Amino acid sequence: MLRQILSRPFFRMAGKAIRHPSRAVLRLVLKARLRRSSVDEERGRLLALLSRQFGVEAPGLLAEYRRSEFHTWFQQRRAALDRFDGPYRFGTTGVFECEALYLLVRAARPRVVVDTGVLYGGSTAHILEALARNGVGKLHSIDIGRSPDEPPHDHFVRPEVQSRWELVIGDSRRELPPLLRRCETIDMFHHDSLHTWDHMTWEFETAFPHLSADGILSSDDIQNPPDLPGIFRENAFPAFCRRRAMQYASFRNMGMAFRTSGSPATTEAQPERVSDPAHLPPTWARSRSWVESPI
Numbered sequence: 001m002l003r004q005i006l007s008r009p010f011f012r013m014a015g016k017a018i019r020h021p022s023r024a025v026l027r028l029v030l031k032a033r034l035r036r037s038s039v040d041e042e043r044g045r046l047l048a049l050l051s052r053q054f055g056v057e058a059p060g061l062l063a064e065y066r067r068s069e070f071h072t073w074f075q076q077r078r079a080a081l082d083r084f085d086g087p088y089r090f091g092t093t094g095v096f097e098c099e100a101l102y103l104l105v106r107a108a109r110p111r112v113v114v115d116t117g118v119l120y121g122g123s124t125a126h127i128l129e130a131l132a133r134n135g136v137g138k139l140h141s142i143d144i145g146r147s148p149d150e151p152p153h154d155h156f157v158r159p160e161v162q163s164r165w166e167l168v169i170g171d172s173r174r175e176l177p178p179l180l181r182r183c184e185t186i187d188m189f190h191h192d193s194l195h196t197w198d199h200m201t202w203e204f205e206t207a208f209p210h211l212s213a214d215g216i217l218s219s220d221d222i223q224n225p226p227d228l229p230g231i232f233r234e235n236a237f238p239a240f241c242r243r244r245a246m247q248y249a250s251f252r253n254m255g256m257a258f259r260t261s262g263s264p265a266t267t268e269a270q271p272e273r274v275s276d277p278a279h280l281p282p283t284w285a286r287s288r289s290w291v292e293s294p295i
């Protein structure tokens with residue numbers, strides 16, 4: 001009985017906070033950042049942007065998502081994950097960010113998508129469902145892997161959409177370049193693997209030359225400080241977008257950037273050193289300029 005109670009999400013979180021106090025601080029910082037605006041406001045901004053950018057009726061896409069079988073399936077699978085008996089990791093993309101990703105893929109209708117960081121398939125499933133609803137498109141995913149007693153990578157992925165999916169197991173540092181070479185051109189790249197400055201920047205720089213002329217770059221966890229010093233630094237996503245002259249916007253923890261004719265196509269332009277973020281002004285000095293993004 002006591003074991004059952006202690007295995008509930010609340011007690012698991014409390015246990016983690018005691019074992020890893022610095023992670024608890026990072027979670028608190030994230031919560032404070034997300035509380036700056038309401039989910040409804042953020043959703044309103046997102047719908048307005050998607051409608052304008054892609055000439056779609058985004059509120060209709062949201063209604064479609066909410067009444068879909070997948071929406072119900074996803075809620076049931078989340079509950080199943082909470083009840084999972086064995087070990088499992090936290091990190092599934094938030095409800096709002098999953099919804100945002102679905103709407104983005106429905107609105108933009110990309111044909112070739114690459115994402116990194118699958119875990120149990122939360123965000124991956126949303127991309128796949130949107131592609132399936134579009135009736136066109138393929139997703140190539142990379143994840144470093146899981147232990148055999150964890151839930152599977154396709155925990156959130158319905159069997160109906162798996163035919164559009166290729167899952168590569170391995171470190172994205174090794175697997176992303178050959179995958180991109182195989183795809184040649186991609187319409188969308190979504191990052192959700194390792195959220196350090198260096199790794200995010202490396203993935204964005206690696207994917208960028210393969211993005212089609214109107215390609216999209218998106219990233220989860222752009223408000224998550226990767227470590228304690230990272231609380232005072234800007235996130236790698238807005239910094240990359242500015243360097244590459246990509247228009248970008250952020251909606252809670254999700255960043256979206258759109259390639260335009262002004263975005264240079266090659267990787268030669270490196271006006272800022274990407275491996276050392278220490279030279280950047282602290283987040284508190286810059287944050288509003290990108291939270292109230294240029295789009």
Ligand SMILES: C[S@@+](CC[C@H](N)C(=O)[O-])C[C@H]1O[C@@H](n2cnc3c(N)ncnc32)[C@H](O)[C@@H]1O
Nearest residue numbers: 091092093117119122123143144171172193194
């Ligand atoms: C935040 S979780 C992804 C959550 C997932 N997108 C979802 O919505 O459920 C991060 C994932 O990235 C994977 N990962 C971490 N470092 C990686 C790397 N270097 N290459 C590939 N995958 C990596 C981890 O195994 C983990 O599954």
